[in-house]
Amino acid sequence: MRDERLVRLANTLVNHSLELKKDQAVLITGSIVAKPLMKEIIREVYKVGGKPFLELQDDELSVEIAKSSSESSIQISKGWLEKKIEDVDALIHIRAVDNDAEMSEVPTDIMQLHGKVMKPVHDVLTNQRNWVLLNYPTSAAAQKAKMGTERFEDYVFEVCGIDYEKLAERQKALQDLMERTEKVRIVAPNTDLTFSIKEISVVTSHGKRNIPDGEIFTAPVKDSVNGTITYNTPCPYRGVTFNNVSLTLKDGKIVDAFSDNTDKLNEILDSDEGARYIGEFAIGLNPLINTPVGNILFDEKINGSIHFTPGSAYESADNGNRSMVHWDMVLILRKEFGGGELYFDDQLVQKDGSFVLDELKPLNPQQLLEKEEKIHI
Numbered sequence: 001m002r003d004e005r006l007v008r009l010a011n012t013l014v015n016h017s018l019e020l021k022k023d024q025a026v027l028i029t030g031s032i033v034a035k036p037l038m039k040e041i042i043r044e045v046y047k048v049g050g051k052p053f054l055e056l057q058d059d060e061l062s063v064e065i066a067k068s069s070s071e072s073s074i075q076i077s078k079g080w081l082e083k084k085i086e087d088v089d090a091l092i093h094i095r096a097v098d099n100d101a102e103m104s105e106v107p108t109d110i111m112q113l114h115g116k117v118m119k120p121v122h123d124v125l126t127n128q129r130n131w132v133l134l135n136y137p138t139s140a141a142a143q144k145a146k147m148g149t150e151r152f153e154d155y156v157f158e159v160c161g162i163d164y165e166k167l168a169e170r171q172k173a174l175q176d177l178m179e180r181t182e183k184v185r186i187v188a189p190n191t192d193l194t195f196s197i198k199e200i201s202v203v204t205s206h207g208k209r210n211i212p213d214g215e216i217f218t219a220p221v222k223d224s225v226n227g228t229i230t231y232n233t234p235c236p237y238r239g240v241t242f243n244n245v246s247l248t249l250k251d252g253k254i255v256d257a258f259s260d261n262t263d264k265l266n267e268i269l270d271s272d273e274g275a276r277y278i279g280e281f282a283i284g285l286n287p288l289i290n291t292p293v294g295n296i297l298f299d300e301k302i303n304g305s306i307h308f309t310p311g312s313a314y315e316s317a318d319n320g321n322r323s324m325v326h327w328d329m330v331l332i333l334r335k336e337f338g339g340g341e342l343y344f345d346d347q348l349v350q351k352d353g354s355f356v357l358d359e360l361k362p363l364n365p366q367q368l369l370e371k372e373e374k375i376h377i
Contacts, residue, residue, distance in 0.1 A: 022049030030094030104239030188340030214286030274323030304353020
């Protein structure tokens with residue numbers, strides 16, 4: 001029996017996220033575990049007159065290849081990926097996690113080499129191609145989220161299916177305010193951080209690149225960040241999860257970094273020069289994502305949260321920082337997580353995760369989830 005939730009999700013991906021047109025080619029990549037969704041995506045691509053192509057992946061096999069790979073073999077992989085990207089108009093990548101720690105088996109030096117070699121082609125994909133990324137519900141992901149498998153499936157389909165058109169409309173007021181803002185300050189337990197976002201583009205995110213979605217992002221002026229930020233959610237990175245991460249920055253650079261795995265944390269931040277600078281500042285806005293599930297694609301969208309990202313900036317909100325690292329780390333400002341305040345140019349904008357300015361209150365979860373009454377004539 002077909003799951004109508006998969007049909008609706010495939011429709012969202014093809015028609016809302018990619019806005020796929022007749023005769024356009026789309027590459028669908030991901031684990032065989034996600035076959036039910038892939039099948040619906042293929043059907044939807046054909047329905048709009050597109051051309052679907054498929055690439056199945058397996059994390060265990062990928063790790064076996066990666067563990068002893070060399071620069072020459074990675075260069076060959078880079079060439080193949082460049083050709084695939086050249087041949088298609090769009091990409092849908094579906095993550096289906098079986099073992100979140102699988103990539104931790106790959107030596108750090110090989111991971112860094114892979115990141116260095118593949119960065120140019122990933123930059124083209126990220127900044128010059130039409131793409132969307134999502135996570136398919138699995139038992140492993142459910143276990144990490146501390147939910148039963150069926151409950152987690154229901155959760156994933158629910159948070160993926162918010163009204164993205166309503167969200168896009170209501171994001172405009174926050175985008176306008178951020179575009180007029182110079183100085184940002186974040187205050188929370190063990191956190192007091194200031195930086196400038198003056199003349200950096202502000203981008204609204206409402207289902208075009210990620211599903212689920214719901215955020216607005218920019219980047220700090222590269223050398224403007226000063227203070228300390230302490231994250232209150234787990235920070236996963238390539239198979240390793242870090243807890244109680246605290247970063248101290250001076251003139252934009254991370255000068256001190258601590259966590260429950262401080263040595264490994266600093267090893268990642270020493271990957272290249274740009275890894276110790278910040279590439280993104282974002283505010284989470286998904287009204288149905290309330291707590292961390294250990295997956296950054298969900299956690300960075302938590303309402304009442306911010307994420308502050310060591311590493312490379314996006315070209316769409318560019319502060320000039322470049323790195324093989326882009327590590328989204330999340331701080332929830334809601335009261336049940338310790339509370340916090342967000343200021344723009346010394347004006348309180350958000351307290352304990354709720355917007356306090358009248359023009360921004362429609363972005364608070366209760367207002368976003370309100371059903372609009374239809375007027376019958």
